[in-house]
Amino acid sequence: MKGVRYRYILLGLGLMVGGGLFALVAYLVIDYMPLAALGLAAVILGAISLGLGRTLPRVSVDAGQVLMQAGVDNVAALIEELGLRSRAVYLPASITGGVARALIPARVNPASPAIQRHLERRFIVHFGPGPEDFGLLVATPGSAALPLLGEPGTPSTAELEGALSTVLVGGLDLVDAVRVPGGGNTLKVELVRPVLSTTPHPAYAVLGSPLASVVATVAAEVLGRPVSVASENTDSRRHIIELRLQDEVKL
Amino acid sequence: MRMYGRYLVTLALLFTATTVVLAAYNQHRIDLYFSLYLIEYLVTTLLFAYLSRRARRLLNVMGYILFAGFLAIVGVKVATILLKTGLFS
Numbered sequence: 523m524k525g526v527r528y529r530y531i532l533l534g535l536g537l538m539v540g541g542g543l544f545a546l547v548a549y550l551v552i553d554y555m556p557l558a559a560l561g562l563a564a565v566i567l568g569a570i571s572l573g574l575g576r577t578l579p580r581v582s583v584d585a586g587q588v589l590m591q592a593g594v595d596n597v598a599a600l601i602e603e604l605g606l607r608s609r610a611v612y613l614p615a616s617i618t619g620g621v622a623r624a625l626i627p628a629r630v631n632p633a634s635p636a637i638q639r640h641l642e643r644r645f646i647v648h649f650g651p652g653p654e655d656f657g658l659l660v661a662t663p664g665s666a667a668l669p670l671l672g673e674p675g676t677p678s679t680a681e682l683e684g685a686l687s688t689v690l691v692g693g694l695d696l697v698d699a700v701r702v703p704g705g706g707n708t709l710k711v712e713l714v715r716p717v718l719s720t721t722p723h724p725a726y727a728v729l730g731s732p733l734a735s736v737v738a739t740v741a742a743e744v745l746g747r748p749v750s751v752a753s754e755n756t757d758s759r760r761h762i763i764e765l766r767l768q769d770e771v772k773l
Numbered sequence: 774m775r776m777y778g779r780y781l782v783t784l785a786l787l788f789t790a791t792t793v794v795l796a797a798y799n800q801h802r803i804d805l806y807f808s809l810y811l812i813e814y815l816v817t818t819l820l821f822a823y824l825s826r827r828a829r830r831l832l833n834v835m836g837y838i839l840f841a842g843f844l845a846i847v848g849v850k851v852a853t854i855l856l857k858t859g860l861f862s
Binding site: 549555556559560566567569573576577672687688695717 | 775776777780781784785788789791792795796800801802803806807810814822823824825826827828831832834835839
């Protein structure tokens with residue numbers, strides 16, 4: 523990523539110096555304004571490139587993936603040891619004490635877990651009325667990405683599309699575009715040209731891939747409802763994630 | 774980063790196209806070129822709505838600087854017109 527930063531900065535400096543000299547020569551020597559204006563345009567572009575180069579993240583996507591790997595491996599080991607099979611439910615921060623987390627119910631239940639209380643900020647939590655309503659409350663890649671979102675507006679699919687674009691396109695630069703067609707209790711999220719590889723991992727069966735995790739966390743936060751990843755499909759250009767929305771939690 | 778590339782290429786294409794079109798119409802006023810560059814910059818920045826917060830902050834500052842340049846051009850024009858009318862002579 524350092525190389526890319528320097529590339530933008532070098533391009534910026536080159537355009538500013540080259541464009542400035544070109545504009546001066548065109549203005550003072552040739553006395554031809556269109557060429558002087560072209561030099562001025564190069565100076566403006568150079569200044570923008572120089573500035574943008576300085577705002578680039580210092581860590582590349584690949585480096586981020588390597589750093590995340592240990593965390594994912596640990597979650598996979600835990601899931602395997604405890605024999606957890608249920609799909610994780612991504613919860614909005616309002617339910618989990620200020621930090622968005624995913625709940626992995628201990629008991630396999632075809633129906634969605636009924637969350638009837640604010641969950642404590644602990645690793646093992648009791649989320650329902652029954653004695654068997656226990657689960658693990660874990661942080662996910664989406665939890666760490668949420669600060670990029672800012673304040674979510676009114677819950678709607680259009681708002682969700684905007685929020686996902688802010689996080690995945692602008693903030694993390696992981697995909698080229700995000701589309702959320704339709705609505706209802708099952709949402710399809712289409713990610714165009716993702717850069718993160720989705721090599722199968724045991725943790726993904728429960729949590730979903732890192733991209734799905736970010737999408738589900740943002741969806742839970744924007745829509746204010748628990749969300750789980752129903753399925754994921756990848757083709758050459760797109761990564762399609764199907765989210766299942768649960769009823770709003772009334773506490 | 775891919776978005777930054779697209780943003781810069783879009784601006785470069787727009788600036789070049791503007792220069793070529795205005796040169797074809799034999800326009801030699803640098804203030805006209807600058808004003809159009811400024812408008813294109815503002816519109817493109819607005820359309821790239823999902824740039825990161827840091828980039829957006831920087832581009833806002835850049836917009837203020839360009840707008841200050843535009844105001845300076847307008848100021849010079851106004852002063853020239855006022856001087857020509859003989860208001861201050």
